[in-house]
Amino acid sequence: MTTDAALATTAAGDEWVIDLAHVAKTYRGKIHALKGISMRVRRGEVFGLLGPNGAGKSTLVKILMTVIRPSRCDGTMLGHPVGSRPVLRRVGYLPEHHRFPPYLTGAQVLDFYAAMTEVNRADRRRRTPELLELVGMRDWAKTKVSRYSKGMRQRVGIAQALMNDPDIVLLDEPTDGVDPVGRRDIRAIVQELRSRGKTVFLNSHLLSELEMVCDRVAILVGGQVASQGAIAELTAGQERYEIELALPPDGGTTLGGTAVPAVLEQIGTALQPGPRAASAPDSSLAARRWHGTLATGESLEVDHATLRVGTTDPAAIQHIVDALRARGLVIRSIRPHRPSLEDLFMQAVEKPNGGPGKEGGA
Amino acid sequence: MITQTLAIFLDAYRELNSKKLFWITLALSGLVVLIYAAIGIDAKGVSFLWFRLPFIPTTSEEIPPELLYKSIFMRLGLGLWLTWIATILALISTAGIIPDMIAGGSIEMLLSRPISRPRLLLTKYASGLLFVTLQVGVFTAACFLVIGVRGRAWEPGLFLAVPLVVCFFSYLFCFCALVGVLTRSTIASLLLTLLFWFVLFILNAADATLLMFQSRAELQRDAYVERLESARDAAGKIIAARREQAGEPVPEGFVPSDEEMRGVMPWIGMVFDNRDDAEESLAKLRPWVRAVYLGKTFLPKTGETIALLERSLMSAADLERMAETDDEEQTAVDEDTGEAAISDSELSVRLEQELRDRPVWWVLGTSLAFEAVILALAVGSFSRKDL
Numbered sequence: 001m002t003t004d005a006a007l008a009t010t011a012a013g014d015e016w017v018i019d020l021a022h023v024a025k026t027y028r029g030k031i032h033a034l035k036g037i038s039m040r041v042r043r044g045e046v047f048g049l050l051g052p053n054g055a056g057k058s059t060l061v062k063i064l065m066t067v068i069r070p071s072r073c074d075g076t077m078l079g080h081p082v083g084s085r086p087v088l089r090r091v092g093y094l095p096e097h098h099r100f101p102p103y104l105t106g107a108q109v110l111d112f113y114a115a116m117t118e119v120n121r122a123d124r125r126r127r128t129p130e131l132l133e134l135v136g137m138r139d140w141a142k143t144k145v146s147r148y149s150k151g152m153r154q155r156v157g158i159a160q161a162l163m164n165d166p167d168i169v170l171l172d173e174p175t176d177g178v179d180p181v182g183r184r185d186i187r188a189i190v191q192e193l194r195s196r197g198k199t200v201f202l203n204s205h206l207l208s209e210l211e212m213v214c215d216r217v218a219i220l221v222g223g224q225v226a227s228q229g230a231i232a233e234l235t236a237g238q239e240r241y242e243i244e245l246a247l248p249p250d251g252g253t254t255l256g257g258t259a260v261p262a263v264l265e266q267i268g269t270a271l272q273p274g275p276r277a278a279s280a281p282d283s284s285l286a287a288r289r290w291h292g293t294l295a296t297g298e299s300l301e302v303d304h305a306t307l308r309v310g311t312t313d314p315a316a317i318q319h320i321v322d323a324l325r326a327r328g329l330v331i332r333s334i335r336p337h338r339p340s341l342e343d344l345f346m347q348a349v350e351k352p353n354g355g356p357g358k359e360g361g362a
Numbered sequence: 363m364i365t366q367t368l369a370i371f372l373d374a375y376r377e378l379n380s381k382k383l384f385w386i387t388l389a390l391s392g393l394v395v396l397i398y399a400a401i402g403i404d405a406k407g408v409s410f411l412w413f414r415l416p417f418i419p420t421t422s423e424e425i426p427p428e429l430l431y432k433s434i435f436m437r438l439g440l441g442l443w444l445t446w447i448a449t450i451l452a453l454i455s456t457a458g459i460i461p462d463m464i465a466g467g468s469i470e471m472l473l474s475r476p477i478s479r480p481r482l483l484l485t486k487y488a489s490g491l492l493f494v495t496l497q498v499g500v501f502t503a504a505c506f507l508v509i510g511v512r513g514r515a516w517e518p519g520l521f522l523a524v525p526l527v528v529c530f531f532s533y534l535f536c537f538c539a540l541v542g543v544l545t546r547s548t549i550a551s552l553l554l555t556l557l558f559w560f561v562l563f564i565l566n567a568a569d570a571t572l573l574m575f576q577s578r579a580e581l582q583r584d585a586y587v588e589r590l591e592s593a594r595d596a597a598g599k600i601i602a603a604r605r606e607q608a609g610e611p612v613p614e615g616f617v618p619s620d621e622e623m624r625g626v627m628p629w630i631g632m633v634f635d636n637r638d639d640a641e642e643s644l645a646k647l648r649p650w651v652r653a654v655y656l657g658k659t660f661l662p663k664t665g666e667t668i669a670l671l672e673r674s675l676m677s678a679a680d681l682e683r684m685a686e687t688d689d690e691e692q693t694a695v696d697e698d699t700g701e702a703a704i705s706d707s708e709l710s711v712r713l714e715q716e717l718r719d720r721p722v723w724w725v726l727g728t729s730l731a732f733e734a735v736i737l738a739l740a741v742g743s744f745s746r747k748d749l
Contacts, residue, residue, distance in 0.1 A: 027748070062470065065470070065473070065474035066473060066474065067469070067470050067473045067474060067749055068748045068749070069748060085476045085477070085478065086476055087476075088474060088475060088476045089476050091474075093470075093474045095467065095470035095471060095474070097466065097467045098467050098468075098470065098471055099465065099466075099467030099468045099471075100471070101373065101376075101377065101468075102380075103376055103377055103379070103380035104373075104376060108376070111369075112369055112372075112373055113471060113475070115365050115366060115368070115369035116366050116369055116370075116472065116475040116477065117475050117476065118363075118365050118366060118475075118476060119365075120365070121365075
């Protein structure tokens with residue numbers, strides 16, 4: 001059996017195309033870039049890796065692509081130990097801050113890197129125009145990459161990552177420097193890859209981009225996984241209703257002429273004041289946040305003129321609305337709120353000591 | 363594997379193609395060949411284009427055209443152009459190959475492919491030699507035509523220049539690659555390689571100088587010994603004649619002693635002294651010559667590698683013939699001073715012979731062993747590096 005065939009057979013039955021455990025990287029014995037990452041990526045999903053600068057995202061991707069040697073790694077990719085070179089024939093990769101030889105044209109870039117991945121000449125010739133078309137660069141095929149804009153280089157970079165028709169595509173900041181139209185196109189490509197059963201591993205700072213396309217995410221903080229799972233799973237229990245009031249012009253120190261505790265006492269909660277805002281007048285609404293628990297058990301938070309009720313049940317907020325209206329308060333809006341990926345990210349980053357944190361299921 | 367190797371070589375060719383210096387070097391090579399072809403020699407003398415060069419008193423009867431063109435190719439085409447000027451231009455062009463490859467953004471694109479680090483580095487290194495291979499190949503082919511057409515000698519052995527010059531360049535380029543891996547800097551690679559080359563040059567110069575002193579001392583000693591032998595015969599005859607005149611018996615095969623020689627030839631004492639001085643100089647020089655030889659054993663032999671072509675193209679007889687045209691004087695001992703006047707041509711032939719006596723395995727084998735060690739260090743460093 002050839003190596004390729006063996007690889008294909010081994011990986012075919014595996015659900016996890018990337019299965020990492022205890023991935024650690026220490027530079028010069030003292031800088032701990034990764035502190036024991038465990039992470040799993042399912043076949044055919046779009047997986048997002050996010051984290052602040054220096055979290056270790058690129059280090060992790062480089063370890064997967066054998067660019068960096070891990071201090072420890074018990075993981076597998078496509079069923080083979082991380083670091084196995086033959087498996088790289090089935091992986092596409094776009095590094096962050098990649099640099100193509102400036103003397104090559106777009107088409108030559110695709111041909112060169114595909115040849116380095118051992119794609120045969122016939123396939124290279126067939127796929128080069130197809131992929132340049134896919135990323136909208138066909139008209140620039142014969143132009144040297146030194147004349148490309150950053151966005152154009154990014155598009156060609158994505159095309160070269162697909163030249164070997166990979167099972168997994170690792171894209172490190174693929175939308176970096178790309179205009180909004182280009183970003184939409186890249187999202188469409190990612191979704192198209194998913195529809196073809198490919199696994200896409202996205203590494204990005206742009207949380208909104210990830211949120212739109214990712215099935216699951218992992219948040220890396222300080223070299224550890226702070227949380228990972230489907231976004232819906234990670235936000236479970238954090239959905240709430242937000243009631244926004246129309247405030248009097250002066251900002252007010254009360255809700256409709258009544259002190260906040262008094263209003264909230266009526267709807268059955270004992271509120272505790274939060275930290276005082278430094279620039280706000282004493283005891284004004286803007287100055288304080290209040291939080292407490294309703295008699296029915298849901299959490300309640302008053303932030304300036306917004307009340308947040310920790311429930312997804314609309315019936316649970318009706319008596320609050322009644323109480324507010326009874327006090328003559330004007331309600332500007334009532335809406336259900338689901339935490340965004342950005343909210344999750346900020347929670348993870350602001351959590352003391354970073355990860356390891358929540359597992360939202362594999 | 364073949365696909366990747368071909369891709370790296372094609373990429374190296376495209377990179378060269380994009381460099382102005384590659385084409386400038388090629389154009390300069392063309393100019394050198396044109397100048398070479400413009401030189402002519404016939405029974406009347408040497409000419410350049412349509413002009414006679416009366417200050418070069420040589421004709422085709424003294425030096426056949428074939429020998430002249432071969433000699434010019436060896437001394438100027440190979441010795442000056444290819445191994446100095448073109449090599450410096452080649453180093454400038456290729457010094458960035460390894461640092462550029464391992465620069466951030468580029469190396470990730472290559473290491474993420476199914477190719478091992480040692481093979482990637484060594485293939486890239488080999489592709490760097492493409493510059494010199496193409497340059498020397500074109501230059502040698504053009505010179506082959508010039509020697510064939512103008513010198514009326516078709517000399518396929520000339521193409522030995524291609525592997526030899528590539529070999530010579532590779533001694534420097536391996537060092538350049540090692541510095542490139544360690545520092546990732548093109549400037550550092552270039553400057554340190556030029557410094558390394560300078561060190562080799564100094565060592566070669568020291569070797570050549572010591573060898574010249576040794577050869578001169580040997581020639582002097584040989585001249586004194588030869589003169590003493592002929593003087594001993596003459597002194598023997600004089601002493602024998604005197605004894606016969608005096609009615610003293612002369613033994614069969616009589617050979618006079620040194621003292622007896624001094625008695626009949628007072629000036630011969632200076633020759634004895636000079637012979638002893640020459641022997642003493644040789645005894646002092648030999649350890650130094652051996653030390654430099656030993657030192658060179660562990661380093662690449664740039665000069666000797668190029669000289670292998672001369673060994674192949676020009677026989678010792680050719681060299682003597684060339685030397686004789688420069689200097690008709692023979693080494694001889696002056697009877698007034700007792701000093702040996704060394705003929706330059708004999709000295710140069712003796713020196714050349716000394717160099718030619720150095721075995722090919724020593725010249726190429728130890729140089730390539732040095733290159734292998736340097737490349738092993740570069741591969742080791744590259745394989746361990748986090749990039």
